[in-house]
Amino acid sequence: MRLLHIDSSERLIPTDFSGKTIPPYAILSHTWGGDEFLFEDLVNGTGKSKAGYEKILFCGEQAARDHLQYFWVDTCCIDRWNLRELSNAINSMFRWYRNAAKCYVFLSDISAPMTDAQLHQSIWEASFRKSRWFTRGWTLQELIAPASVEFFSLERQRLGDKESLEQQIHEITGIPVEALRGDPLEDFSVKDRRAWMAGRQTTQEEDLAYSLIGIFGVSMEFRYGEGKERALNRLQEEMEKANTTLFIVPFDRNARFVGRKSQLAELKGKLFVGALTTKVAITGPGGIGKTQLALELAYRIREEFKNCSVFWIPVSDMESLHQAYTHIAQRLNIPGWDDEKADVKELVQLYLSKESAGQWLLVFDITDGARLETAGSSQPVSLIEYLPVSDQGAIVFTTTDRKTAVTLGLQDIVELPEMEQDIAQRMLEMYLISPANEPEVADLLLKELAYIPLAIVQAAAYININKITLGQYLLLLAEQKEEVIELISKECENVIASTWLISFEQIRLQDTLAADYLLFMACVDPTDVPLALLPTTSPREKGIDAVGTLDAYSFVTKRTAESALDLHRLVHLSTRNWLKNQESLSEQTQVAITRLLEVFPDSNHWNRSKWRRLLPHAKFALSSSLPGQENEARINLTYKHAMALFSDGRFNEAEAYFNDALQSWKEVLGQEHPDTLTSMANLASTYRNQGRWKEAEDLEVQVMETSKRVLGQEHPSTLTSIANLASTYRNQGRWKEAEDLEVQAMETSKRVLGQEHPSTLTSMGNLACIWKGHGRDVDALELMKQCVEIRARILGSNHPYTLSSSTTLLGWEAEKLEVSTSADRE
Template sequence: MSEALAVIGIVSSIIQLVDFSSKVVKRLDDLAASVGEVPRAFRHIKTELPLITESLRRIKNQARTGGLDKKTIDAVDLVIKDCQGEIMRLESILDRMVPSAEASKWERRRKALLSLTEDKHVEEIAKSLGRYVQVLTLHLVARPPDVDLQPPPTYGASDPTRNTSFTLIPFDRNAKFVEREYIFKQIDKSFETKEGSQPKAALFGLGGIGKSQIALEYCFRKKEKDPGCSIFWVHAATLARFEETYKRLATECGLANQGDTQVDITQLVQDWLESRHAGRWLMVVDNIDDADVFFREKTGNNKTLSQYIPRSPNGLLLFTTRSRDIAVDLLLQDKPIAVPVFTRPEGASLLRSRLPSEHSDEQVLELLVELEFIPLAITQAAAFMSKRRRTIPQYLDLYKKSDMARLRMLSYEFSDHGRQSAELLSLMAYFDRHAIPSTLLYNEEEDLLDFEDAVAVLVAFSLIDSDESGTSFDMHNLVQLATKRWLISEKGGKEDEWGFKALSSLSLKFPEPQHHPSAEYWSLCASFLPHAQLILAHPFKSPEEKTELARATLLLSMARYLHWRGAWIECGAKTEEAFQIRKRILGEKNQDTLRSLGQLAWANKSLGAKNVELGEECLQLRREVLGENHPETIDCLSDLADSFMLLGEYRKSEAMQRQALEASQRVLGPEHPDTLNCLGGLASVLADIEEYGEAETVARKTIRLKTKVLGENTSIFSDLHNLAYILVLQEKFDEAEEAYRHVLALKEKKYGQSNVETLATLSNLVILLGEKEKFYEIGELTERFEGAMDMVQEDSNPTRRQVTNILKSYSFFGGSGNHSSSSSVDSEE
């Protein structure tokens, strides 16, 4: 009986969803008819919805014929509910975007400009629906859908980075490298491929066997033989480290600016090496030791790391991995290269290069056998003996006592340097082992000289590597694993204690959420992110409340940074987790909990009615706990007004924004930055209700006061942009053009040409110039920004697509074609 009811329920849900989807598709058609070509995200949804409805019809038939069991029905029901939620979210966006039949020309223009503002939210919905299509298709055909391979975009030949040679290697050359010529010959042979094939080679072998050292030496030799060849080194142990390496590569090579937030940097680097870098290049992809991370885990753009590896006959790919299976998967039909342990002469050569010469061949051989001819173990043993002035027999006496003695020697507690080196090593073990910033390790309350002494000891014993400036450290995987084992077995399970210290350091030093990120903010967040992701994944055995609260603080700071990078879904999830932690431990009326709830409402602005509910809950609690006139209560009221504006309830939004403005003027003063933010919000909603005269007055007042109080910085960019937009709506084209040019120059100087904010203003300026038939000036802008738009990938950035279409419409074809899909990112935010 229960299964029969379940079948009836699932069939009913499917029928409702199919009917609802059909209506939404009809509304998308109406949108296209009213504004011309709709943004690509909407076109994706028009593709996804029929696929979902067709899959659901087939599943409905399966259910009716008894082809589904209860477990499958429950799973499909969850997918249907999630689909319905996303489609309802889409419908609320369409409510704000589709003009009525009797709408004026400028009302239609305003709706058209709004389309790009909403595009990022529609992209999220499209991605979600795409995943549901895959899930449903998997159920129907019992295999995952094929990956949709998009052709790479084409680029112009004027790219300044096209013929430049780069050398981006994060390590110095090993002056004591032991010759292994036979491996270099195998690498060269692997690179000899048929014309048109991708030259690649893979080194595999035990951890510490010397794979990375071989790859490093190969890079330097390649550069000596071929100075024009670019060399790139990519860390692939984790998804975060891979993305961070690509970001640094893009910045160093001039492909992107530090503050680019909505550019898919990984895709940008891949496309550059495949089609824009004219010279030869060699890329080392180091430490591909986890098949799930490299081949299956998805980035924020729904691609695996393996899909971001460039392919070009001009390029050489050299992989390193511990796994032979991974090496085979990397090369497919080619044969990987095994890196064996040292031969007796190789091991002796390395050991003698680091020790005094008085040791006999027999003693050297005995030690090499004990260390199993592993290069890293030989290097560490030599460093230990040199530092502690021990002979090989003395070292072996200590080493052979027990397994624990071996671990103690690896993680030796050097008590003669104030802060013990073993403690520093213990802390480092809980960060990502690559590029650990010294700021996460050094406590300002301790003696800097003690910290530097501890670092020097670890470097001397080859337990860590330091960059030239001494501000960043790398830790070998074997050392990290041994240190953790030592903490568990030798120190009575103190792994949680050191895990908490790492978490605490990150939660205190990860930059707090900011409305206008600075260059320092971007730099710090980028360097801290891989370490934050790792410590958040640490399985604390018995997490205390202080651990959970530190975790919540880190989650909130991380979430804001992820939002600026364009990872809005991940931002929302992390903010939600932080809010739930604080609510459970501190209670819903605690001020920190209320701040978390406020950030949650801010992060989920695209959720429409659900977000309004969060904002109303936050406002009610802040009024109760903090009072009506507390600055955070007023700020919450202003944010809630923005949410109602995005929901299309403009009159309600106006009333609330006026209330927030009055309260802020009274409590904080007429020139306080929070008051001026309320003033800017009022200008936006006045434009939405077509009170253009007052909207212009309020916008100009906002700009004047912000400039007086804060200077001409990023805080006024959106206000300047919105003023230009309001002037366009009043057909004050000359004044609007002046305002757009002014803010474009400011954004270009601050953000760079390729930033999404800059391109948003560019698109609106081009629209305006088209209205004024200034086609020659459009051509000049096209030429000026041609390289910048190449940096922003068509498939990853809606603003770039809109700008490209607009420029083609006006400049390339010399006429004012359909340009109504323009937008302003700033105008509604």
């Protein structure tokens, strides 16, 4: 990637960052005119009189105001005579816009000369809605990809950004606000994404296809002259190939990966051999580069095995494993993946074990200290139980623990040795923006950094941002207080704690919000932290800048497709150790719990995708809270966490959290408080769903009797408790007792809540099942029909309750037809 900057003499200087660390940069989005400043003008020092040169100056000056040294403009940063470079640019464009710190949209057909254009929006908004920019093909990805998009008039006046103008942009383009806010594009159908291009035009007809490459997450060779239809057909072919050969890896390829040639060759030589699934474990100390090696392997397998699906599975505990398998099941569209009673891990295992699944590679990136064992076992058997078996498959594990490596990889273990000095030297050079030109000092620095890749990356990031010499960084290392480093470096190398502390102290001075974000993320799971989970800030741009700061210091890795961040385990650990040293971990954990409670949704089925992403973070925060933190926020989050697990059919896990909430409510609110009774009822429901009838019945009787006395005979919670006890009786075949209670619940619900209230419909469906259970087939069929009709009208035909009762009704009708047919045959 070639970036521009304006030097002290106001000269426009290009710098090629191919294979090097790309610094934070701004990017321009605009519509082309007839007098653009081109690559030839840039290299020849000509063209400053061109009209298009003003846009270059605008972008550079605006970037400087936003404290960004570098910027990118398509007219002059791509050598269009170099076909290879042009092809790479077309396939990389979406990623370049997505990774930009700022995207400036220059609207040459909008005039707003006022000092504060936003105060006079009524004057320019009509022109804004008709701007040519919204009609061009390439600007679609330039609108969607970047997190920060700002709009400027011809006079360089800021009109607003993607957030403040969200409603207008939605109305102009028809693009859902969720897509504008950065939701994963995979959440939107192919049909919907194609519709976003409707009415847009491109100068070259083939660009109608090429400009959609990033929107659909594919790459393709460009062939100007092939015509629009052929280009669109090839795009469709690439999309179909991508749908059948999935590549689910949340990280971009590391363009600065160096060394490890022998380990890569060894790994590739072990994969896809033999009659069964090949398993290989990569092991070595933290920070040595296991994840980066596995990432490079994944991309090389993708290149060499065109029909091989690749799945990246970050694992810190069984919760993260469950979420990763759920995502894979959804992308593979495995039947039943969204059934709350299904074991999604087993579904993925069975699917990939079939020959029809084709060739695949699973990469389990296991966090140090991952909790993968089942109760009573010290072995990671829970993970082993869900590994697919196929002679077309291969599995790679990364772990610091050799015992885990032996258990998972058997005898196929690749150990990463300390990085060799010459490779470490190359790595440092690639990560530094400016050449070091200090070979002796560089050798001394690398020795101090123990040739550990993570330490080298963090040191280089600090040097780049603060523009210091290698010698100055060596002095910073020497100045670190040994006793502080000892406290922070528990469970990791001292040198990693040192590089972390140097960078963190500087971040606290430069960007307090970035420091706050890091401290917050130290109290949730370090994997897949959604940007939407970070504490809210105003204005939003500060939040984007803060994330950029953490990225620039190599503290986080962006999951750009998911709008999320990952922290390296040792960065996460160092930050937590620092909080402990400051005696602030308890306070910061409470901040995380409070924020999680704000964003954690209720257990409505429409919220399933959201709560599944937040479950690992809620679990981590709750498990990390210290004794004496039994406050309302923690109890409420525990309850919400339990309800989400329950709604996903994970009753064993939900039981522990319901029990935790119950004991807390008893202490805080008392035995007979409605919230205490609700927690008790939910705990009983987990027993019932596990077939533990006696335990369920005992609790439900207690809840029902207390509710009648405290809340009243006709209170909705009392009616729910009656219905729950009836369900327990029904599941045991105690039909008369179940019927009496369910009739009571249904009739009272009709009178108190109404004929069409969801609780009334639930009782109606349950009573129909009771009648069916003890032979009243005709009555049961008629009552279930009523239930389905009302649910379809009130809740919608696709609501899970409607679908469940419809499935039951269809089964009964099919059974009735079979009985009738059999009688006719006889």
